[in-house]
Amino acid sequence: MSGDKSFVVHGAFAFCDQGSRPARIIVPASHGEYIHEQPQLNIHDFFPERNVRPFGVCKSLNNPAVQAEMKKVEEAVKAPKQDVGWFNSLFMKEEDIPLEQLPPPECVAMCTPKIVRPWDFGKEDVKVGPTDAMLSSCCNSCLFGGNITIIDNGQRK
Template sequence: MNQQVVMGALLSCSFGAAPARLNVLPLGRVTAEGQPAANILDHQPLVNIPPFGLCRSPANPQVAAATAAAMGVLTPMPCVPATVTPWQPGAARTRIAKLPALDQRCTCQCNWGGQIRVDASATLKTTIA
């Protein structure tokens, strides 16, 4: 069984320098262990997914420009997540607000090439299928 992801779950990005906490808006949501439960559409940049400190992706236009200005030396710039696709794959049978629930095995792609993953679901006892 997989752990249900809720508000406060710890996230990381493969190109980010620091972890971040998932934000889940509590509008019409069930709670798990006292926090709003997440579904696959909780992927909105800066609303659900906060910045990961500095971005090191050469595909990020800000990083590319700073790196070019530094004569090719990779120069990280502030992270601004660019997530336009939902978390994948989502829970097979559990639904939150009529959509697949977010579990700890889900990942989300950033347009700059980073893969965002759940490092800690913020639940201890709530498992889903």
């Protein structure tokens, strides 16, 4: 949000650098504080699915679902033959390209965020419900290695 430190409300958007798209941050029940008739969030609104929706597909190699997809690809891929060209084939034989010389496959799997702690950098002197108010400068992380930032505070313009 370009240095902006505005309050975050229901319907805001966050982005994970390992995901494919932004995800909404929601609050199922208001904490009792509103901005322009929209429920305000606090730093404890971090639970996957309940507060933070999935970020599309995940590309993190730490994600077990991505690792499973990579294993499927690696098992299906056989080393291709090295093309030596027509003329050179008269004097050389085709050779297998060693698998370690091939680039690793890029795999993705459905995002299932694993966020286990409150948002960092809340507004300590403003309480929304029992805890600190959530600001657009707040960030978090996924156990699979993604860095999560707020890209839209959700407030109506």
